[in-house]
Amino acid sequence: MDFFQYQNQRLFAEQCDVTELARQHGTPLYVYSRATIERHWHAFDRAAGKHPHLVCYAVKANSNLGVLSVLAKLGSGFDIVSGGELARVLEAGGDPAKVVFSGVGKTREEIGEALDANILCFNVESEAELARIDEVAGARGKQAPISIRINPDVDAKTHPYISTGLKANKFGVARDHAVRIYQLAASYPNLDVVGMDCHIGSQLTDSTPFVDALDRLLALIDELAEQGIHIRHLDVGGGLGVNYREETPPHPDQYVEALMTRMAQRPDLTLIFEPGRAIMANAGILLTEVEFLKEGEEKNFAIVDAAMNDLLRPALYSAWQRIIEVDQSLQRTHRIYDVVGPVCETGDFLGKDRELGIQAGDLLAVRSAGAYGFVMASNYNSRPRAAEILVDGERAFLVREREKRQDLWKGEHKVS
Numbered sequence: 001m002d003f004f005q006y007q008n009q010r011l012f013a014e015q016c017d018v019t020e021l022a023r024q025h026g027t028p029l030y031v032y033s034r035a036t037i038e039r040h041w042h043a044f045d046r047a048a049g050k051h052p053h054l055v056c057y058a059v060k061a062n063s064n065l066g067v068l069s070v071l072a073k074l075g076s077g078f079d080i081v082s083g084g085e086l087a088r089v090l091e092a093g094g095d096p097a098k099v100v101f102s103g104v105g106k107t108r109e110e111i112g113e114a115l116d117a118n119i120l121c122f123n124v125e126s127e128a129e130l131a132r133i134d135e136v137a138g139a140r141g142k143q144a145p146i147s148i149r150i151n152p153d154v155d156a157k158t159h160p161y162i163s164t165g166l167k168a169n170k171f172g173v174a175r176d177h178a179v180r181i182y183q184l185a186a187s188y189p190n191l192d193v194v195g196m197d198c199h200i201g202s203q204l205t206d207s208t209p210f211v212d213a214l215d216r217l218l219a220l221i222d223e224l225a226e227q228g229i230h231i232r233h234l235d236v237g238g239g240l241g242v243n244y245r246e247e248t249p250p251h252p253d254q255y256v257e258a259l260m261t262r263m264a265q266r267p268d269l270t271l272i273f274e275p276g277r278a279i280m281a282n283a284g285i286l287l288t289e290v291e292f293l294k295e296g297e298e299k300n301f302a303i304v305d306a307a308m309n310d311l312l313r314p315a316l317y318s319a320w321q322r323i324i325e326v327d328q329s330l331q332r333t334h335r336i337y338d339v340v341g342p343v344c345e346t347g348d349f350l351g352k353d354r355e356l357g358i359q360a361g362d363l364l365a366v367r368s369a370g371a372y373g374f375v376m377a378s379n380y381n382s383r384p385r386a387a388e389i390l391v392d393g394e395r396a397f398l399v400r401e402r403e404k405r406q407d408l409w410k411g412e413h414k415v416s
């Protein structure tokens with residue numbers, strides 16, 4: 001559930017009239033709802049109950065400082081994938097002792113920064129990375145806490161949408177090599193083996209593959225215990241899907257409860273979650289204004305002022321995101337439109353074949369844009385990136401200013 005609702009046929013974000021926000025701050029404009037973010041985070045946290053656990057929000061989904069500061073105040077942990085994300089978490093007031101560091105290509109510099117910040121754990125993805133972390137930790141006279149990302153190879157036939165938990169991808173280490181790699185990790189003087197992790201994919205709409213993966217990891221944890229390697233936390237990654245169109249993913253409660261059927265017998269094992277999309281996607285919208293309506297030979301186009309550089313998911317993944325009129329009280333003729341941006345690419349669309357009642361100057365809202373929206377924005381076609389607003393009840397905070405013209409060439413130099 002989210003807090004974007006119509007009041008007298010006008011779209012509101014919590015108690016803020018989004019038409020007013022657009023008027024004040026211009027478009028394209030990202031608008032996030034604090035109450036929605038908090039509600040989603042608490043859903044994970046509450047469902048885990050008294051079992052030792054930590055919700056590590058996946059920063060990549062939306063790394064705005066305003067968003068991170070809201071989560072930091074809840075006591076959230078964070079899943080990061082770069083030194084840049086670590087810096088954002090620290091700047092936003094996040095607790096480094098609740099940070100896990102994922103990703104296949106951590107540089108020496110990033111590892112050093114994370115060690116200096118005393119993060120909770122490195123989620124290691126390869127043997128070469130183990131050696132590198134040991135070396136960097138040794139040079140600092142430190143012990144690096146590590147977890148190894150296991151590729152559980154969950155059955156792709158029954159769950160073909162799972163992309164990152166299969167053998168044929170760059171993430172994690174194969175289940176078959178796991179014991180040997182854990183033994184190797186335990187042999188390094190500057191590594192402290194504390195955890196095990198996985199991440200089997202994103203936008204999953206069924207709990208079964210998560211539970212299958214968990215079962216495989218629990219069996220591996222038992223096998224390691226027999227070898228004298230004791231795992232203290234199990235990080236199940238992120239990946240819980242959301243409703244963009246007609247998907248019916250489990251609610252975070254149901255997802256966590258499904259995992260708890262296995263974890264209840266393991267009170268010694270701390271459970272870590274890394275949700276990104278499930279917390280942020282439906283906590284944000286992208287507001288855009290219709291510039292022109294254009295009748296093509298076969299299609300009608302609504303040309304809007306947001307484009308693929310603002311919201312890449314439709315162009316990149318053919319992702320479907322709901323597009324709605326902001327003011328439904330306006331009496332407009334309904335037609336079927338392709339909603340497209342001004343960027344010079346055929347692939348620049350936000351939605352195709354959408355029935356909308358609009359005219360030039362009207363506002364549209366792209367729903368479910370809070371995750372993998374602004375973070376994937378670019379300056380393509382020399383378009384300044386959008387502003388971002390975080391709404392809290394009746395108050396609206398500008399959490400990122402719209403880029404200015406001169407920001408476009410910041411750091412660039414002419415040659416003589």
Ligand code: LLP
Pocket residue numbers: 058061079102103199201202203237238239240274275276277278313371372
């Ligand atoms: N943990 C790890 C190690 C991950 O790689 C990811 C996402 C997450 C957690 C968070 O997953 P989530 O709960 O958000 O599904 N840009 C794509 C999504 C890429 C996800 C990459 N990894 C999109 O717009 O759909």
